[in-house]
Amino acid sequence: MKLYNGGKIIAGIVVFLIAATFPFWYGRGKAVRPPDLKLDTPVIQQLKEKLCVEPAPYMRANHMKLLTVWRDAAVREGNRSYTAINGRVYTISLTSTCLECHSNKKQFCDRCHNYAGAKPACWNCHIIPEEVR
Amino acid sequence: MAPTRRDFLKIAGFSAISLALPPLPSLAAAKAGMPSASDLFARSPGPLQPLKAKRWAMAVDAGKCPPGCRDCIAACHRVHNVPAFGNPKDDVHWIGAERVEDVFPAETHPRLPESIRALSIPVLCNHCENPPCVRVCPTQATFKRADGIVMMDYHRCIGCRFCMAACPYGSRSMNYRDPRPFIPKLNPDFPTRTKGVVEKCNFCEERLARGVLPACVVACREKALTFGDLEDPGSDVRRVLERGFSIRRRPELGTGPQIYYRL
Numbered sequence: 001m002k003l004y005n006g007g008k009i010i011a012g013i014v015v016f017l018i019a020a021t022f023p024f025w026y027g028r029g030k031a032v033r034p035p036d037l038k039l040d041t042p043v044i045q046q047l048k049e050k051l052c053v054e055p056a057p058y059m060r061a062n063h064m065k066l067l068t069v070w071r072d073a074a075v076r077e078g079n080r081s082y083t084a085i086n087g088r089v090y091t092i093s094l095t096s097t098c099l100e101c102h103s104n105k106k107q108f109c110d111r112c113h114n115y116a117g118a119k120p121a122c123w124n125c126h127i128i129p130e131e132v133r
Numbered sequence: 134m135a136p137t138r139r140d141f142l143k144i145a146g147f148s149a150i151s152l153a154l155p156p157l158p159s160l161a162a163a164k165a166g167m168p169s170a171s172d173l174f175a176r177s178p179g180p181l182q183p184l185k186a187k188r189w190a191m192a193v194d195a196g197k198c199p200p201g202c203r204d205c206i207a208a209c210h211r212v213h214n215v216p217a218f219g220n221p222k223d224d225v226h227w228i229g230a231e232r233v234e235d236v237f238p239a240e241t242h243p244r245l246p247e248s249i250r251a252l253s254i255p256v257l258c259n260h261c262e263n264p265p266c267v268r269v270c271p272t273q274a275t276f277k278r279a280d281g282i283v284m285m286d287y288h289r290c291i292g293c294r295f296c297m298a299a300c301p302y303g304s305r306s307m308n309y310r311d312p313r314p315f316i317p318k319l320n321p322d323f324p325t326r327t328k329g330v331v332e333k334c335n336f337c338e339e340r341l342a343r344g345v346l347p348a349c350v351v352a353c354r355e356k357a358l359t360f361g362d363l364e365d366p367g368s369d370v371r372r373v374l375e376r377g378f379s380i381r382r383r384p385e386l387g388t389g390p391q392i393y394y395r396l
Contacts, residue, residue, distance in 0.1 A: 075284070075286045078278060078280075080183070081181060091181060095324075096322070125287060125326060127324065127325065132321040
């Protein structure tokens, strides 16, 4: 079998491979700094104990699972109160409970989601209070 | 005709380029002002004290509705971020007003007095005992709660519109377009919907959870709408139903509608 325009095709494949693998060899050995999350909203500053709904390491790793549980509890079971592991009771609400403390969605949610390349669909429907007020 | 090698490589090349390009930015959400402090947005401080019932139902005393009054519609649509597209083709509504002959086609006739025929009757989801929309929903996005409320889980709706075909009352609306830019004033306490999602009245489930009555009931100055537990003999709905004859929309279909009308 004869390869027509062999030079161009091979050059094209080489260019493609270089472009496709660019992120891997360009970023090799370099660590991108994790995002700097802002926790100094007025509501958080007024808290006596700086506690999230559950302990911070758990929230960092599992907030998306907790939000799914909250969503199903509120919408499908009509249960809008959540008892945390330390016995505190919270109202199940993304915009009223989570965003009451974390009122800085751009510096809190978005920074980490952008860093991790996560695109949650929450805000397609749920309204960001800071954008309305 | 099979594509030549040249065409195939071209298509492959363009496909590779499209993968590398960023997705198109979505339409910027419209901004709106702060909601005015009014009865509609009443909130109970402290822990939630939900209103509970065995079977929620509503009685509509349509005879009390003044001609042209749209208070209940305005309140409901304001509280639930219902878009106003401004054309009947895209219309989205949770509660509406219809003529008697359209609401009760079998019960009316041309010789009814003008006072009856001129009525504009509030129509909303009937929260059926045997809801056909729930039966047909392929994702169980629409479901019936133990207290009788036929609810939608917008997270699950795929926009197939089977429910719209199944509902004999036209209580459901499809968002054919992105509703956000068409919401006159955003209420931050309630989510909006997206394009491709069906929506309908939820009997103000989110307000009942906070211990307040539905927005339409609160907004009605004539007290034409009564809401309560059908299983509780002392409830407001039962007291209104005790007063006299009431009818439901198309009960012969076997859906068991739970909105009771007095004309």
